[in-house]
Amino acid sequence: MIYAYAALKLGIPFANGAPNLTVDIPALIELSKQTKTPIAGKDFKTGQTLMKTIVAPGLHARVLGVSGWFSTNILGNRDGKVLDDPENFKTKEVSKLSVLDEIFQPESNPTLYGDMYHKVRINYYPPRGDNKESWDNIDIFGWMGYPMQIKINFFVQRFNFSRTNCFGSCFVYGFG
Helix, strand or coil: CHHHHHHHHCCCCEECCCCCCCCCCHHHHHHHHHHCCCEECCCCCCCHHHHHHHHHHHHHHCCCEEEEEEEEEEECCHHHHHHCCHHHHHHHHHHHHHHHHHHHCCCCCHHHHCCCEEEEEEEECHHHCCCEEEEEEEEEECHHHCEEEEEEEEEECCCCHHHHHHHHHHHHHHHC
């Protein structure tokens, strides 16, 4: 929050690339209005959430059903160690679980997505270091219920906050 405050105080736009509430407090929102400085972002999605927001719309567009989606991030740095604790993981889990519901809308498509099992994990694995890896296993079904699987292994080398923001900035600037 201190970086957000400093940026807003100086009139520098602030984009939050982490999945937290850094600028979602009334004081910083008010400071943003006073300085006429834009604030944006909650998560630049560089792992399992990125894969979900790429793959799920394609499955939905092709009217392919999903019976299960298991995804995990493997982190070896302090982020992984902190998020390995179930209490610290709760907020992140809620945001990660909501992504597929927003895309698939199971209440509107109960035959395709109503019984979907969705599991999200973050695992601490010290040998991974600052690298970040996400694994997804997606159980889908097509015409006449024919079962299929998609497996994704996505790797980001030397993952750290500044590189995540750099990666995410491509999306911010590309659409801004």
